Amino acid sequence: MNRVPLSSRISLGLRFCAAVLITLAFLFPVYWLAMNSFKTADEIYASPPVWWPAALQWSNYLVLFKDGDAVSVFNSLVVASVSTVLAMSIGTLCAYSLARYKTGGDDLSNWIISQRMVPPIAVVFPIFLLYVFLGWVDTYIGMILLYTAFNLPYVIWMMRGYIQDIPRSLEEAALVDGCTPWEVFYKVVLPMCKGGLFATAIFAFIFAWNEFLFALVLTRTEVTTYTVQVTHYFGGQSNFWTKIAAMSVLGTLPVFIAVVFMQRYLVRGISLGAVKG
Amino acid sequence: MADLLIQGLHKYYGNNHVVKGIDLSIPAGEFTVLVGQSGCGKSTLLRTIAGLEYADQGSLSIAGQRVNDMPPRDRDIAMVFQNYALYPYMTVFDNIAFGLRARKTPAADIPGKVQRAADMLAISHLLERYPRQLSGGQLQRVAIGRAVVRDARLYLFDEPLSNLDAQLRDEMRGEIKRLHQELGKTMIYVTHDQIEAMTLADRIVLMREGQIEQQGAPLELFEHPRTRYVAGFLGSPSMNFIPAVLHSDSQGLNAQIVPGLSLRLPPGRFGHLQSQTGMAVELGIRPEHMRKQASEHEDIARINVDIELVQPTGSRTFVEFKLGATATVAELLARDVHRSGERLALEIDMNRVIVIDPASGLVIANGATV
Numbered sequence: 001m002n003r004v005p006l007s008s009r010i011s012l013g014l015r016f017c018a019a020v021l022i023t024l025a026f027l028f029p030v031y032w033l034a035m036n037s038f039k040t041a042d043e044i045y046a047s048p049p050v051w052w053p054a055a056l057q058w059s060n061y062l063v064l065f066k067d068g069d070a071v072s073v074f075n076s077l078v079v080a081s082v083s084t085v086l087a088m089s090i091g092t093l094c095a096y097s098l099a100r101y102k103t104g105g106d107d108l109s110n111w112i113i114s115q116r117m118v119p120p121i122a123v124v125f126p127i128f129l130l131y132v133f134l135g136w137v138d139t140y141i142g143m144i145l146l147y148t149a150f151n152l153p154y155v156i157w158m159m160r161g162y163i164q165d166i167p168r169s170l171e172e173a174a175l176v177d178g179c180t181p182w183e184v185f186y187k188v189v190l191p192m193c194k195g196g197l198f199a200t201a202i203f204a205f206i207f208a209w210n211e212f213l214f215a216l217v218l219t220r221t222e223v224t225t226y227t228v229q230v231t232h233y234f235g236g237q238s239n240f241w242t243k244i245a246a247m248s249v250l251g252t253l254p255v256f257i258a259v260v261f262m263q264r265y266l267v268r269g270i271s272l273g274a275v276k277g
Numbered sequence: 278m279a280d281l282l283i284q285g286l287h288k289y290y291g292n293n294h295v296v297k298g299i300d301l302s303i304p305a306g307e308f309t310v311l312v313g314q315s316g317c318g319k320s321t322l323l324r325t326i327a328g329l330e331y332a333d334q335g336s337l338s339i340a341g342q343r344v345n346d347m348p349p350r351d352r353d354i355a356m357v358f359q360n361y362a363l364y365p366y367m368t369v370f371d372n373i374a375f376g377l378r379a380r381k382t383p384a385a386d387i388p389g390k391v392q393r394a395a396d397m398l399a400i401s402h403l404l405e406r407y408p409r410q411l412s413g414g415q416l417q418r419v420a421i422g423r424a425v426v427r428d429a430r431l432y433l434f435d436e437p438l439s440n441l442d443a444q445l446r447d448e449m450r451g452e453i454k455r456l457h458q459e460l461g462k463t464m465i466y467v468t469h470d471q472i473e474a475m476t477l478a479d480r481i482v483l484m485r486e487g488q489i490e491q492q493g494a495p496l497e498l499f500e501h502p503r504t505r506y507v508a509g510f511l512g513s514p515s516m517n518f519i520p521a522v523l524h525s526d527s528q529g530l531n532a533q534i535v536p537g538l539s540l541r542l543p544p545g546r547f548g549h550l551q552s553q554t555g556m557a558v559e560l561g562i563r564p565e566h567m568r569k570q571a572s573e574h575e576d577i578a579r580i581n582v583d584i585e586l587v588q589p590t591g592s593r594t595f596v597e598f599k600l601g602a603t604a605t606v607a608e609l610l611a612r613d614v615h616r617s618g619e620r621l622a623l624e625i626d627m628n629r630v631i632v633i634d635p636a637s638g639l640v641i642a643n644g645a646t647v
């Protein structure tokens with residue numbers, strides 16, 4: 001076995017300890033949230049804190065399904081998925097047009113990304129009035145279109161970068177080989193930026209999934225998303241911490257699962273965007 | 278009939294006039310090489326033929342049909358790109374079959390055609406691999422395979438060998454020449470490498486600053502260059518250009534390099550310059566047209582030079598010396614020269630010397646064909 005000098009062994013040990021401590025610090029809120037969702041109300045308020053509930057309170061979850069509150073997770077799923085698919089479809093096409101056909105020159109792409117910088121609070125009430133006029137308040141279509149519009153600049157900007165990184169000769173070879181411009185798009189461009197597509201889609205989905213401000217203003221009872229639903233458990237007299245915790249776990253699970261399954265693409269997509277070539 | 282006819286072709290990138298009025302007619306089955314320094318417009322011309330660039334002016338016809346407004350897929354061309362342009366997410370088989378599928382070739386015919394192309398290029402054993410698992414030479418074979426698998430009218434090569442190392446380049450050059458002989462198709466090949474141009478071409482089209490400087494068979498350009506540029510471009514090491522002044526005396530016409538150093542120009546070949554006495558010219562002398570003094574031929578000029586630099590290459594050795602004030606390279610037999618600093622008696626085959634008018638860059642007297 002190779003002899004490792006003492007100093008570098010100590011340094012390795014210290015770094016390892018630091019890594020463990022940092023990981024624990026970041027994991028603690030997740031652990032606490034999950035534990036709270038299985039505690040009784042008394043256990044939540046107990047001092048000193050209860051680290052592990054005496055019995056797992058599955059009823060905290062059951063009540064959410066019985067009362068129909070869990071539908072809000074379904075609403076979030078519908079709104080976030082459909083708006084992500086829409087934003088990805090439209091955005092990738094726009095990005096291709098910007099990247100390869102120089103549509104609108106540099107100005108248009110800069111203007112598009114500038115839309116991302118608008119503070120949502122500045123537009124929430126004009127949009128509310130518009131939605132009242134259109135009859136879109138508390139509807140799927142209203143929320144889906146809104147999140148699509150919000151995600152578009154991000155999707156366009158990210159996908160434009162990924163598409164620019166594709167060697168142009170690949171597309172030209174396909175054109176010469178007999179493809180129409182549309183075939184070039186879906187036979188060459190889309191497969192070439194698959195990693196970027198997944199990474200961008202996940203971020204777009206997470207944005208729509210976590211969005212709170214517009215959901216709070218624009219939903220009532222029909223398409224309440226889970227982020228808004230959680231706030232219903234904060235009362236003037238008391239907070240229903242068991243429900244808040246259980247609902248939050250339900251709301252975290254889909255994104256957690258998505259990221260676990262797409263981690264491969266996510267890491268590759270992000271590193272592709274960061275490093276040219 | 279010409280397979281490709283280009284008339285008055287112009288191409289601009291913004292204000293940059295890249296291709297300036299090209300007229301070119303390429304007969305069926307010919308191997309044409311577009312050669313020139315980078316930026317001379319040769320690649321742009323090729324891309325315009327392919328339909329990847331739009332011709333701003335002029336007309337382009339393939340097999341008698343005007344194709345200016347025709348998209349690349351309808352031009353019946355196949356193209357090999359410099360950086361291979363293989364799809365990394367497809368196997369070699371799928372890469373080669375891509376064009377066939379895009380053109381709706383019956384699925385049953387595809388494996389046979391791919392196999393034939395792969396056999397021709399000796400890549401049959403690689404069909405199931407992905408491009409990332411291949412070496413540079415193999416990648417270029419696959420890229421060529423993707424072109425030859427199709428029965429196209431016109432095959433375009435855009436500097437296909439410039440990413441390969443020297444040895445592989447020689448090998449692939451032979452391969453491409455063999456392919457042309459086997460297929461007998463019209464091929465247009467772009468390169469900046471004059472050796473590739475000389476070895477591959479039926480005809481060289483030498484381009485300079487967006488125009489055709491000269492075109493013709495490789496040896497025709499080599500031995501009868503029309504301009505100083507052509508003379509200097511072809512040949513390695515390149516031609517020496519020695520400033521001189523024409524002089525007549527009782528014995529005939531001389532080119533005086535410096536007072537006391539004159540080279541006699543044989544009257545048979547240079548007689549028409551007799552009246553140009555006093556004119557400043559440049560003599561174009563190829564390194565291989567100088568050798569150690571041996572013969573008694575009358576059209577030989579003898580000079581004594583001090584060798585400054587010796588570069589052996591094996592059987593031949595390049596030596597550098599001053600002729601007048603001009604650094605000059607001669608290609609000698611390796612045994613004729615030993616070290617720098619040596620004084621050597623050389624002879625120049627004056628029948629092979631060309632005379633250039635430095636003002637216009639035109640060759641005003643050409644060397645003999647051998």
